[in-house]
Amino acid sequence: MISGILNSQEVKHYGFDSLPEKLEKPILIYMKTDWCSICKVQKYQVEKDLELRNLMEEKVYFITFNPEKYKESIKFFDKNYNYISNGNSGIHELAVEISSNKKPVYPSWILIGNNGKVLFRNEGLIDNGILKLLISNSTSLSVTNKKPSEN
Numbered sequence: 001m002i003s004g005i006l007n008s009q010e011v012k013h014y015g016f017d018s019l020p021e022k023l024e025k026p027i028l029i030y031m032k033t034d035w036c037s038i039c040k041v042q043k044y045q046v047e048k049d050l051e052l053r054n055l056m057e058e059k060v061y062f063i064t065f066n067p068e069k070y071k072e073s074i075k076f077f078d079k080n081y082n083y084i085s086n087g088n089s090g091i092h093e094l095a096v097e098i099s100s101n102k103k104p105v106y107p108s109w110i111l112i113g114n115n116g117k118v119l120f121r122n123e124g125l126i127d128n129g130i131l132k133l134l135i136s137n138s139t140s141l142s143v144t145n146k147k148p149s150e151n
Contacts, residue, residue, distance in 0.1 A: 014061045016074045016094075023114040026138045028060040031095060031108040033068050038125050039107045049128045055135045060111070067095030067104060077116035099123075111138055 019027070032039035046052055056062050071083040074094050081094035095104045098118060105123035111134060113119045119141045120134055 012057055012062070014063050016063065016065075016076055019061055023061070026060055026114060026119065026141065027112040028056065028062050028135065028138070029098065029108075029110045029112065030062070030064045031067060031099075031104060031106060031110065032064065033066055033106045036106040042107045042125055045128055046131075052128050052132055052135075055132055059135045059138055065092075065095070067092035109134075111141070113141060 014027075030042075032042070046056075068089060068091055070092050071090075073083075074081045074092070076094060081092060081097060083092050084090050084096075091104065096102050098110050098112070098121075099105065099108065100121055100123060107123075107125065109120070109122045109126055109131065110118060111120040119138070122130075
């Protein structure tokens with residue numbers, strides 16, 4: 001499901017359908033699954049880092065995305081993405097679209113600019129220091145103010 005990994009820490013999190021009309025900062029997507037043990041380590045590292053949580057609150061629209069569980073259609077930067085079922089499992093098309101080589105890896109951190117372009121992608125565990133640096137400089141990387149669902 002889409003939710004904030006930091007609910008108890010009060011970092012504002014967004015869903016794809018709750019992004020504001022005018023994007024004033026980039027979108028940071030954290031892709032994870034329930035079965036991913038490294039995702040649990042990443043969650044713990046982020047939760048214990050107050051400076052990182054504050055940066056996430058201030059500098060990006062933060063979305064946690066589980067592409068194996070999120071089955072609703074997503075309109076993102078003028079394109080519709082759907083869940084692709086494969087028997088008892090499946091994956092969301094958006095995860096495939098924003099992943100390197102169209103093959104999702106968990107966890108993944110994807111920074112998307114206000115224009116819909118992928119600005120940064122990290123597959124696997126990422127150091128909090130790198131995340132802080134990325135988020136601190138994220139606003140200067142993203143330049144337009146188009147809403148993901150605008151026509």
